[in-house]
Amino acid sequence: MPTAYFDKQLCRLRESLVQMGGAVEEMLDMALSALYDLDVVLAEKTIEADREINDFENKINNKTILLIATNQPVASDLRFLAGGLRVANDLERIGDISANLARRARGLARLDYKAELPPEIPVMADKVKGMISGTLASFANRNLEKAQHILDCDKEVDKLNRKVRQDILGKISQDGSLIYWGFEVINVAAHLERMGDHTTNVAEDVIYIYSGRNVRHTHSITQAVEEPAAAQALVDGNREDREDVED
């Protein structure tokens, strides 16, 4: 039977998740600054910051498991704890991808031959940042409408990703020496697109936690998008950059 102590623990857990979200937002800001300014020092600092996010996830997971084991929660308490585990997991992934963005910044800074970032990249980044802060606010304020809105935003990010990829492939086909640059930029767009997906997951969890409705996999945005075959081949395997994730 839940006690006042249990309620206090739930409150603390909610605060920890919001704090973790704030830390992820900061990390993404650092990664984007490193990208825009091609600042290798800041990129390294961003990669370092991922540890803090991983610690947050571990602490939240351990605390949640303990609360489930000791309180046998049901209904909204259970949905909060189960959903909170997934929120922490998706936030941690956004942290990983921020570190990957920083790696792209580092890679781009080291190139001798490069072009300007496509204008869509900052637009995508701003949209993703807006999605993340909106999702965290919907979680903190139990705002279902806001969470629902996030699900729609993700489509725009997907669209921009496709546009960047096509434009870059066009540029590379005209000037082969841009291949390394183009490869990094396509990955930057793919990273931002993945962040949008993870943020969407969090928004879906917020809806589940506060309403009990499961909207996972029923929303059209989760369906695969048709990819041009050539671009698909180039991007496959790099989309998540698992190989350079330092977990």
Add this chain to the structure above:
Amino acid sequence: MVTATQTAISAQNVDFYYGDFQALKNISLDMQARKTTAFIGPSGCGKSTFLKLLNRMQDMVPGARLAGRILLDGTDMYAPEADPVAIRRRVGMVFQKPNPFPKSIYDNICYGPRLIGIRKAADLDIIVEKALRAAALWDEVKDSLDKSAMALSGGQQQRVCIARALALEPEVILMDEPTSALDPIATSKVEDWIQEAAGNLTIIMVTHNMQQAARVSDFTAFFFLGELIEYGPTDDLFTSPRKKQTENYITGRFG
């Protein structure tokens, strides 16, 4: 036997009074055949009162009055021509505290069958083994059937009571907080039996242990102040209850 209809017992607009006090208010509830239904709610909410109506255990309570209908497999069990003894044979009951008779295990199980005229030892042997197996007790007591049932552990005694109820091959078993007097190991044995029996037998139970309701029942009904607040599949009720009162009760934030 329960026929094609999936409803074992149907309560329709049931009001129940102890004198001037209205203990149940307009309860309508279809309890599914061969499923386990749990009644939950705070003390005094009417869940035990309602359970006891399902095999006419309140008939002798002075000043008690029932309105509405309770159908057992489609037939009104409170109709003037209905025979309470025949109904209780079809709807067995297991109580909160194990209450074996001060007799041998064998005689406990045979008590009902003997009452209805079964005398042949060979027939009784078969009934005893079948009932004890069904109650998941056979392996533990098969070599000591002439031992007093009072000498068994609490969990074993409760399963003797279950076997005693099963010996008459009822369609429905009512259980009033069947494990509240048992330790955790004995409780898990009885819960195992409930889960094993599911699919063959209609079980309707009252429990104060919400985790038990969540674990063993297919459907849960939440009662409060004599009213049925919410009734539905247990999985839904414990993850996403529809009513705020249910949510507050099952999460322990009542009142």
